[in-house]
Amino acid sequence: MVRWDCDGGVLLVGCLILSVLELCSSGITSAYVRNDDLSLDMPIDSDVFRVPPGYNAPQQVHITQGDHEGKGVIVSWVTPDEPGSSTVLYWAENSQLKSRADGFIRTYKYVNYTSGYIHHCTINNLEFDTKYYYEVGIGNTTRQFWFRTPPSVGPDVPYTFGLIGDLGQTHDSNRTLTHYELNPTKGQMVLFVGDLSYADDYPLHDNNRWDTWGRFIERNAAYQPWVWTAGNHEIDYAPELGETTPFKPYTNRYHVPYEASDSTSPFWYSIKRASAYIIVMSSYTAFGKYTPQYKWLVKELPRVNRTETPWLIVFMHCPLYSSYVHHYMEGETMRVIYEQWFVEYKVDVVFAGHVHAYERSERFSNIAYNVVNGLCTPISDQSAPVYITIGDGGNLEGLVTNMTEPQPSYSAYREASFGHGILDIKNRTHAYFGWHRNQDGYAVEADSVWLANRYWYPSETSSVAAI
Numbered sequence: 402m403v404r405w406d407c408d409g410g411v412l413l414v415g416c417l418i419l420s421v422l423e424l425c426s427s428g429i430t431s432a433y434v435r436n437d438d439l440s441l442d443m444p445i446d447s448d449v450f451r452v453p454p455g456y457n458a459p460q461q462v463h464i465t466q467g468d469h470e471g472k473g474v475i476v477s478w479v480t481p482d483e484p485g486s487s488t489v490l491y492w493a494e495n496s497q498l499k500s501r502a503d504g505f506i507r508t509y510k511y512v513n514y515t516s517g518y519i520h521h522c523t524i525n526n527l528e529f530d531t532k533y534y535y536e537v538g539i540g541n542t543t544r545q546f547w548f549r550t551p552p553s554v555g556p557d558v559p560y561t562f563g564l565i566g567d568l569g570q571t572h573d574s575n576r577t578l579t580h581y582e583l584n585p586t587k588g589q590m591v592l593f594v595g596d597l598s599y600a601d602d603y604p605l606h607d608n609n610r611w612d613t614w615g616r617f618i619e620r621n622a623a624y625q626p627w628v629w630t631a632g633n634h635e636i637d638y639a640p641e642l643g644e645t646t647p648f649k650p651y652t653n654r655y656h657v658p659y660e661a662s663d664s665t666s667p668f669w670y671s672i673k674r675a676s677a678y679i680i681v682m683s684s685y686t687a688f689g690k691y692t693p694q695y696k697w698l699v700k701e702l703p704r705v706n707r708t709e710t711p712w713l714i715v716f717m718h719c720p721l722y723s724s725y726v727h728h729y730m731e732g733e734t735m736r737v738i739y740e741q742w743f744v745e746y747k748v749d750v751v752f753a754g755h756v757h758a759y760e761r762s763e764r765f766s767n768i769a770y771n772v773v774n775g776l777c778t779p780i781s782d783q784s785a786p787v788y789i790t791i792g793d794g795g796n797l798e799g800l801v802t803n804m805t806e807p808q809p810s811y812s813a814y815r816e817a818s819f820g821h822g823i824l825d826i827k828n829r830t831h832a833y834f835g836w837h838r839n840q841d842g843y844a845v846e847a848d849s850v851w852l853a854n855r856y857w858y859p860s861e862t863s864s865v866a867a868i
């Protein structure tokens with residue numbers, strides 16, 4: 402029998418208050434129990450790596466944004482037997498009039514590997530919000546695909562981004578991509594936070610694994626643009642093998658529209674997409690003061706017009722905030738240099754990968770330290786971005802599970818499971834972010850948060866309270 406006396410009631414209420422306070426003041430380390438078997442890469446003869454039939458048939462077809470506004474598309478593909486044509490034929494849905502764009506070919510050698518013929522073709526001046534069909538392989542085996550251009554850039558244009566990182570080509574990678582494809586909230590463009598094929602984990606950095614990866618992602622990347630940043634697995638710097646040109650396979654295979662944002666390098670650039678302004682940074686090219694990347698960002702941030710594109714999104718490979726043991730503080734130098742700007746310019750969210758797990762931060766900053774004042778602890782800061790680590794695509798290196806304890810106050814939610822994210826922008830004030838774990842049903846969100854825009858809705862006091 403439960404006896405309710407006065408003291409017991411006070412104690413109970415006291416405990417409840419303490420529990421609520423505890424919930425409010427600390428983040429969540431998920432108790433989800435996962436199968437931690439290391440997943441191997443899918444065998445070379447897996448159906449997801451199938452070579453399309455026909456002589457010189459285009460393979461590894463993928464698209465990315467081709468200009469600054471979203472009216473351009475870069476189409477890339479590989480032909481295996483001979484160079485063939487770099488022309489893309491394209492036409493709007495409901496139109497019989499075919500247009501053509503002409504591209505160019507790249508090849509490269511890496512140790513004992515010689516690439517196929519890598520085609521890149523930029524299509525410009527498309528109509529916004531229009532479905533286009535396109536055809537590659539002109540003159541030999543042709544293949545047709547389609548994409549939809551984004552709506553015209555504007556402050557209240559809804560748009561849905563997928564977030565995938567550190568994907569690799571294991572069975573888990575396939576689960577991640579499948580879950581993204583079957584998510585009832587349909588992503589319209591993937592922001593890929595680096596570490597693509599993991600070919601460099603193989604002897605001699607077996608570049609055939611770059612080809613299998615290209616064939617694996619084609620089923621999605623040929624139909625919606627993937628936006629790239631380079632991770633450490635793209636560096637492929639191997640002087641012991643005679644390979645001294647960093648990023649050689651990556652830069653030959655994955656082109657980006659960097660010149661459209663006055664960048665001088667494919668490793669850092671920006672695009673506009675609907676109501677979002679997306680800045681891509683590189684963790685693995687120089688970013689210290691006076692470097693080209695630094696000088697570009699100095700000019701770039703003031704150019705962002707939040708009346709036109711309210712949502713300011715930054716992504717790079719190495720996270721600036723991560724409370725996992727593995728890769729701990731690897732992003733610290735970049736944080737020290739750039740975090741102040743992210744706060745000053747009210748960046749809404751910073752995505753990164755690298756750590757093979759998921760983590761979401763509260764709005765925190767750590768920009769007060771000046772060597773002598775001792776102010777080196779992250780503090781709650783409503784002008785700061787939310788930092789989301791989404792390096793949980795599912796590569797052959799497996800998950801990282803060791804976390805720093807206790808959970809730092811900036812860390813809102815962390816869990817070592819594979820999955821993907823969806824950033825669903827509703828209008829200029831609100832966006833919804835959901836994280837989807839591979840073990841769950843396609844519609845299930847293991848973590849989610851409403852994001853209030855830092856420029857248009859800065860009064861929101863807590864990302865958790867906003868749920």
Ligand SMILES: [Fe+2]
Binds near residue numbers: 596632633634754756
């Ligand atoms: Fe990485």
